[in-house]
Amino acid sequence: QAQLQQSGPGLVKPSQTLSLTCTVPGGSIRSGDYYWSWIRQHPGKGLEWIGYIYYSGSTYYNPSLQSRVSISVDMSKNQFSLKLTSVTAADTAVYYCASTDSIGFYYFYWGQGTLVTVSS
Amino acid sequence: EIVLTQSPATLSLSPGERATLSCRASQSVSSYLAWYQQKPGQAPRLLIYDASSRATGIPDRFSGSGSGTDFTLTISSLEPEDFAVYYCQQRSNWPLTFGGGTKVEIK
Numbered sequence: 001q002a003q004l005q006q007s008g009p010g011l012v013k014p015s016q017t018l019s020l021t022c023t024v025p026g027g028s029i030r031s032g033d034y035y036w037s038w039i040r041q042h043p044g045k046g047l048e049w050i051g052y053i054y055y056s057g058s059t060y061y062n063p064s065l066q067s068r069v070s071i072s073v074d075m076s077k078n079q080f081s082l083k084l085t086s087v088t089a090a091d092t093a094v095y096y097c098a099s100t101d102s103i104g105f106y107y108f109y110w111g112q113g114t115l116v117t118v119s120s
Numbered sequence: 121e122i123v124l125t126q127s128p129a130t131l132s133l134s135p136g137e138r139a140t141l142s143c144r145a146s147q148s149v150s151s152y153l154a155w156y157q158q159k160p161g162q163a164p165r166l167l168i169y170d171a172s173s174r175a176t177g178i179p180d181r182f183s184g185s186g187s188g189t190d191f192t193l194t195i196s197s198l199e200p201e202d203f204a205v206y207y208c209q210q211r212s213n214w215p216l217t218f219g220g221g222t223k224v225e226i227k
Contacts, residue, residue, distance in 0.1 A: 047164065047207055047218040062215040063121075096163055103169060105211035106154040110163035 004097050006111035012091075012118050018084040022097030022111050029078045030055055033102040036080040038071060040093040041113075048093075052105075053080055087118045122146050124208050124219035132227040139195040141222045143208035148188045152212040155184055155193045158221075159204045167206075168193065198224070 008020035020038070028034060038050040051061035053071040061069050065084070073080040084091060097111040123146040133139055143153065151171040156164035166175045168184035171191060181196040195202055203226050208219040 046220045047209075049216040049218070060214065064215075098163075104152070105216055106166055106169040106209070107156075107164070108166050108175065110165075113163055 003109045004099065004111040006095075006097055006114050008114055008116075010115055010117060012087055012116060013120050014088055014118055015086055018082070018087050018091060018095075018116055018118075020082045020095055020097070020114055020116070021079050022081070024078045024080070024099070027078065029073065029080065030075055032056075035100045035105065036071070036073065037098050037100070037107065038082045039096045039098055039107070041096070042093045050082065050084075050095075052100075089118050092116065092118045121215055122149060122210050122213050122217050124210060124217055126206075126208060126219035126222045128222060129220070130223045130225060132225050133198055134227045135198050135200055137198050139193075139198055139202070139224055141193040141195075141206055141224075143186075143191040143193070143219050145189045145191075145210060145212075147213075149210040149212035151187050152210055153184075153186070153191050154209045154211070155182075156207045156209065157202075157204050158207065164207060195224075 005023040012018045035052045037052040040048050051071050053059045053073050068085045070083045094113045094115050096113050098107040099109045101108040125144045127142045153171045155168040158164040167178050167182050172184045183194045185192050203224050205221045205223045207221050
């Protein structure tokens, strides 16, 4: 099912920055059909949408995280990335990268998920 | 933000039985609602979008209905691989939000 490939550390210290990368197959990251997103899931809980980036560079973030989050795209590497600053234990979660299709903001394609634990 | 409330939290059924899952929105989302299935250790899988359209490759035992604030996912006859957690998601308003999930477990 996972069609995007995630990478990044599984352990981050409190107050530091969480950084994850998602690699997109082929050249589709340049396509205007997709919005590239990050979604997280706290242990044993539901899903929380973090934000998206479009190939043009435009972004939109969940207001609950807006002050700490940034999503960027690197077309030369077919990758998009998540940075979340000043993390606390409350940011411990499985982080997924995901993308929409041309139909709308529904998530057809997902990464495999990365459990990020915030601990000293 | 729009709050999606799913019920019941847990549904205990046997293979072959019909499953009916509910998702209620705190305000109208028109038909802009999706359903996902998630199994342990896996990413969610899109089943239904725009309330009633099946995603590619999804068996026709899965169906969605509803509009406005009340939506239903129906699994007509449960197969062993259908026991999982199901989430709804709206794309009507920002930020996108998900429901809390319904676990369909084997009775």
